[in-house]
Amino acid sequence: MNQSLYPEFGVLLVDDEASFLRSLSITLARSGGITHVHRCDDSREVMGILQNRAIGLILLDLTMPHISGQELLAMITEQHPDIAVIIISGLNQVESAVQCLQQGAFDYFVKTTEEGRLIEGIKRAIRMQEMRRENQALGQRILNNSLESPEVFDPIISRSNQMRSVFQYLESVAPSNQPLLICGESGTGKELLAKAAHQLSNRTGPLVSVNVAGLDDNVFADTLFGHQRGAFTGAERNRAGLIEEAADGTLFLDEIGDLSMASQVKLLRLLQEGEYYPLGSDRPKRIRARIIVATHQELQQRQAEGSFRRDLYYRLCTHQIQIPPLRQRKEDLPLLLDHFLAQAAAELDKPVPAYPPELPLLLNNYHFPGNIRELRALVFDAVSRHRSHLLSMEVFRQVIGKNEEDGGESLSQASDSLASFNPEGPLPTLAQMDSLLVEEALRRADNNQSLAARLLGISQPALSKRLKKSRPDN
Structure with missing residues (x-):
């Protein structure tokens, strides 16, 4: 069985004692679930490994032949500043620890440190690296407005x-x-x-x-x-x-x-x-x-x-x-409507029905408390009852009307906040507000007077009267 490696990036263990590397690898896997591990017992090979492997964290010993850990730390922080380095040294010296941290090490542990504290420190470094990489990836996607998959x-x-x-x-x-x-x-x-x-x-x-x-x-x-x-x-x-x-x-x-x-x-x-x-x-x-x-x-x-x-x-x-919620992404309504119509028609073994142009407008002014699941149920119910060449709007009208009667938000409610007025300006008159409401309802209904009247909660003849009164030339 293939086991997923954790973390996504490699963790490089560097120490001239091969037995310590084996012991540390086992400890990381057993106590921390850290399995994406590479080992190196020759400090001269470290920079080459960093060129060829996707390493995100290095656990580095200080006292090694050929190239010391402190020299390596300086080279790593200069050439690979995106890689975190934790020092795990046999030296319990405050001065040495301070120097390493000043050089850019993420943390410093003594080899005799208790296992739990060491594992937590390594996990903390892994989380920091994961977040840094995620932020970089997210920033790049937003900058390019792209999706990789x-x-x-x-x-x-x-x-x-x-x-x-x-x-x-x-x-x-x-x-x-x-x-x-x-x-x-x-x-x-x-x-x-x-x-x-x-x-x-x-x-x-x-x-x-x-x-x-x-x-x-x-x-x-x-x-x-x-x-x-x-x-x-x-x-x-x-x-x-x-x-x-x-x-x-x-x-x-x-x-x-x-x-x-x-x-x-x-x-x-x-x-x-x-x-x-x-x-x-x-x-x-x-x-x-x-x-x-x-x-x-x-x-x-x-x-x-x-x-x-x-x-x-x-x-x-x-x-x-x-x-x-769906009410905040109304631009998805036409896509979802077509998708569910095709899905329902296929499941019910019917041709995909056409629908009246008023239907998207009606749905666009509904708040959908059940979101996409509610829209899907409405469409499937309408298609199951469909008999003529044009999809009936009755199913949608019944549900939307019932929700309003039960105390749901009205069709005309476009946001969760009330309309606000400039406190420094005069209030509009009732006649002006009447005219503004009518114009806004017509705009939302794409000049469909029947739907606009429904949005306003009045009959269509009542709306026609108001329009004749406010537009005498029409």
Whole structure:
């Protein structure tokens, strides 16, 4: 089984003692999950390795024959300033450590340093390098307004600039081993983005998804961590958890905002320690999957309410995506409408129906509380009832009208804020406001008087009267 290397870039170990290099390699893999390691026991070969290998971090000894560690440090920081260097020396000298840090070393450890502290320092350097590389990649994509793998996003129907920015960010952070938090209202396509992130990561393992909403603590632990035979009544054989199933791949936890406090503690420990215990086992296993989580809830508000741990939130939001709701990306409506019409027609074995020109205008002035999922359901319902040559708008009118009656936002609501007036200027008169509202409704309805009247909440004859009154020459 091919195991994904971590981190994405290479970690070069430089020491003239081959036995120390072997020991350190084993420690990094066992305690830190750091497997993308190169070893060098001759300091004269280091600069050549840096020319030919994608190295992002060097663990460097100071006392070596031929070229000393301090000389190498100066050469590396001059010729490869993008590579982080950690000194791991047998010398416990403050003066030596200060000199190295002044020369540009990221950190300094003594070889007798306790293992946990050393691993944390190395992980910290790896995270710093990952973030630096992600920022560079994101900046380059935004500068060029480009996507390296646009085909990955084909299942996400969009031409919105907001969504393109999301795609560019996702391409930058997809190779990272850090958690990814995807936020967005229900129906915005969070699972599709999780699939895209997994594809872009080029991980050799599978994408394993689970909705954690409503799972109690025991079920959550058993689902994720698995169990040993005899761990509880009915556990007749060993069972691997989803973490093990997702090894070298991605584990996607949906609706993370609904996780119980007890389960949140378990997830936090998993992210902090990088290891877990199957139920009934006293032997830890290392996690070899990247964690992606999603929620439709405001996690900061849940923190304020005391129902979501702050420390878990900060572990999860190293990389964070906010998917805009459909009402903020109305330019996607025509694409989505055509896509769902074709999809529905194919599934129902019908020809793709044409639709009246008023339909996109009607949809454009609706706020879509259920987002893309709601639009898809409306289209499928309309196509299933379709009998004539032109798609009926009745299904759409019924749902939109019902939502308004139930207290939803009105069709004419274009933003979450009220109209504002210049506090230093005079208020418009009611007659002026009447005229402004009529003109705005006609603009949004593309001069369709029937739809404009609906936006204003009046009958079409009433609108015609107002127009005759305000446009006597027409």
